[in-house]
Amino acid sequence: MKHIFFSLTLLTALPALAQVPTPAPAQSKPLLLMGGTLHVGNGTVIPDATVAFDKGRLTYAGPQAGFTQDKSGYEVVDVKGQQIYPGLILPNTTLGLTEVEAIRATVDEAEVGAINPNVRALIAYNTDSDILPTVRTNGVLLAQITPRGGVISGQSSIVQLDAWNWQDAAVRADDGLHLNWPALILKLNPAEDAAALEKREKARQQQLRDLEQLLSEAAAYRSLPAGRKENLRLSSLAGLFDGSKTLFLHADYGKEIIEGVRFAKRLGVQKVTVVGARDAWMMLDFIKQNDVAVILSRVHALPRRTGDDYDQPYKLPAQLQQAGIRYCLDYEGGMEAPGARNLAFIAGTAAGHGLTPEQALTAVTLSPARILGIDKDYGSLEAGKSATLVVSTGDLLDMRTNNVTRAYIDGRGFNLTNKQTYLRDKFKGKYGQK
Incomplete structure (x- = not known):
């Protein structure tokens, strides 16, 4: 009987620990955050500020002295001494598609095959992922869920991170196509002979020809009369030619970036964003002249070459900023x-x-909102926009002082607990810490 009782207790306790907090209900009462320092997200900082929101939308965000409305109808929260920020936006991520990387059954980020423009990451997004609450606790409230693998991975979507299901989570569905540009053929193995190198180069050229044929067919498909039999692969690419979707070009080497951008422009793609772009510092003029946006990856990385500056990955955002690149x-x-x-x-x-x-805050709030096409509602704290924000007792960008105490998505204040906070509190108790 003791064994049975213990087993039943364990079975009931484990699911309770594993469950993600219930999504918050819609905002029911106007709310005021008063006295904090407001970081708008566009470079403006307002000390002793007031932020007001109702029905999920910001009605006021500015100096406390400028808020003259009657406060009696509001729930008033004193955040004096704290910092108020827009919710952070994470582009190009597999959040909700991957749970435990070492367990194949929990990884749903890639489809079989090399060219999958009709694959939609959104429908695979798992709102019950245990990882999502740990990310929200550090201020990330929106994300671009992005497929991986192949040459054309599929379509990404932008979601908010407190939802019952993928339908509720969607902020902008199918915002763009992700193209992993075929890598340049480099001889990295001294033992590789000329014939093997030539074989790899021929395979790469075939990939480029296949890509060109696919995009050319997709452009022609748009001109076919209404009532045609739908081709899902071609129709999913149509938005690239009218600007309703962005081509996210994943490339790191300078020559790959130049080759990929020129390829897309030549075939009539309207909006191109380079993802990765670790060599962007070598071609700032090219990127600027072609009006290409950049989603920069691996800032926390070693330099790519032995001759590069030791801090090249760290200072690349500043180089893009100085060059006037989005x-x-x-x-x-x-x-x-x-x-x-x-x-x-x-x-x-x-x-x-x-x-x-x-500027660093803008790079994870308003800038991604603009690049992903959601800046009308998200990315900065201005009247009329979504009340998606976080409050921290310290600097949100500093791991020593980052401490999010409140967070709201579309005005909904949600639970900030997660497995990591549970374990933190558990072991604080064990060792007598307060």
């Missing part, structure tokens, strides 16, 4: 999904290597 930051790399909680600290590193703190 850019934002992501978190792509090893342990990508759980590591996404460090997005704020990626921006903090950039702030320590040439960016101002507010």
